[in-house]
Amino acid sequence: MKTFRNKFGIEINICCASCQFKEFHKKTGKRICLVTEQPVDCKDICEDWHLSQGLENAGVGGGTVKSYEHLKEVFVSRTSTTEES
Numbered sequence: 793m794k795t796f797r798n799k800f801g802i803e804i805n806i807c808c809a810s811c812q813f814k815e816f817h818k819k820t821g822k823r824i825c826l827v828t829e830q831p832v833d834c835k836d837i838c839e840d841w842h843l844s845q846g847l848e849n850a851g852v853g854g855g856t857v858k859s860y861e862h863l864k865e866v867f868v869s870r871t872s873t874t875e876e877s
Contacts, residue, residue, distance in 0.1 A: 793835075796843060800851030804843065809834040812842040 794806040804810050813826040825832045827840045 794837070798843065798848055798850055800849075802847075802851040804847050804850070806837055806841055807834060808832045808836040808838075808841075810841075810844055810847050812844045813840060814844070 795803045796806050796810075797803050808814050808823060808825070811825075814832070815824050815826050816822065817824050817831075823832050823834060824830065825836075825838070825840075827838075
């Protein structure tokens with residue numbers, strides 16, 4: 793698989809999963825290409841591939857790594873709040 797390095801040196805696989813033009817069908821949840829408007833697999837590659845904005849910024853820093861326990865607490869808190877509504 794071909795790779796691309798963003799401006800922060802992060803190596804990214806060139807495929808549909810890293811493309812700016814990927815979208816998900818609202819009803820089926822399947823991946824579609826905004827250029828061709830056709831269903832695609834996450835490992836598909838085409839000539840229109842362009843690095844997604846989120847991956848352009850991968851490696852910029854400023855993020856934090858949360859512990860599993862913290863993430864579990866947040867999930868439980870948020871799901872119990874939405875169930876009560």
